[in-house]
Amino acid sequence: MAYDVHQLLAMSQTELDDLFRASPAGDIPDGGAEGTAIIAPGTKYTHSIASIINHFGWQGKVFDAQKGSLKNKVLPFGIEAVVARVYKDDSWFDGKECIVLDYSDTSVLAHYIRDEIRLIGPGFYLGKVYWGKERLIDFCLQF
Template identity: 65%
Template sequence: MPYTASQLLAMTQQELDDLFSKSPAGEIPNGEADGTAIIAPGTSFNSTIASIIEIFGWKGKTFNAAKGTLTNRILPLGVNAIVAEVYKGESWYDNKECIVLDYSKTSIVAKHIRDEIRQIAPGTYLGIVFWDKERTIHFSLQFGNNSRP
């Protein structure tokens, strides 16, 4: 079942956690993905916060599967910055396989950040952000035609 950003923004924390946990890692993606920050799941503020972040901050990620890297697209113009290593590994959330987006060796700004993603539908990934080992927020990545609701 495909998921839109709007559907994911409407989910509760528990629904997002369950979806992440039941989903396979999938293949390491390649190319440009639109991102949606899911900051306050289950609240009426979630969509508003996601829109503000998209306008002024984080737009998404661009993956290079062959090199095992990505860059984040940030700022209003979508500047490529903040590099991460990308590889499959064990999730800090549930010890199952996931795709790890590891900033610890590639970024001074984000060295405490580790993202984990799993494929929830073709072209769509759900992620969890960790600060050190503490889970913070969810986000989604949509590639190609699945970019927007």
């Protein structure tokens, strides 16, 4: 099944977790992706929160697959900042392979952040954000 951002924003946390669990890691992406934060999934607030974050905080990520790195697009102008290492490893969520976005050695600001992504459709990834080992939110990336 092909997914879009609006479908993901309408899903419950359980549905997002099941989709992540059922999806392959896919290839490490390359190039720019539009990002959408998924907070309070399946509630009437999800779309509004995603829109606010997208306009003022985080717009997505720019991957360099050859270097195994990425930069986040942040602030209203989409400044490329907050670098992460990118590699495949076992997911903290379910122990299966995922693509890890690791900020521990590359960012003072996001030192405790780890993202995990999996491919849910052509050029479309679902991700989970961790602070330390605690899962915070979900997000998606569209290439």
